[in-house]
Amino acid sequence: MPYWAERIGVPRTLAVEHPFGCPIGYPGDEKGQLTLLQAALSLFETCTTPGEINEFYDLWQEPIETAIQSWQPLEPSPIIRMLTPHIRDIIRQKGKLNLK
Numbered sequence: 001m002p003y004w005a006e007r008i009g010v011p012r013t014l015a016v017e018h019p020f021g022c023p024i025g026y027p028g029d030e031k032g033q034l035t036l037l038q039a040a041l042s043l044f045e046t047c048t049t050p051g052e053i054n055e056f057y058d059l060w061q062e063p064i065e066t067a068i069q070s071w072q073p074l075e076p077s078p079i080i081r082m083l084t085p086h087i088r089d090i091i092r093q094k095g096k097l098n099l100k
Helices: 002-008 030-046 064-071 078-092
Strands: 012-016 050-057
Touching: 002 012, 002 050, 012 030, 012 064
Parallel strands: 012 050
Antiparallel strands: none
């Protein structure tokens, strides 16, 4: 999540466009998972600027929109249901927040 990495000040980030629930790829896809982990570990050698964000361009095995929709539960979990109003408030006030 590059947006949060920038705001929190993470020293290095590998931005991965995978659906929630599959941050390192499909279960059982050892080759794909190894490729992603090698890319993440290579950041220790290649990143020279604090806060650097590198994109991991990996073709997901199905359209990302389909994967995201298929992951979404029919009903939000209790924690998401509780936090949603607070998240909306934070988004509305984002110009007023100082996250540094």
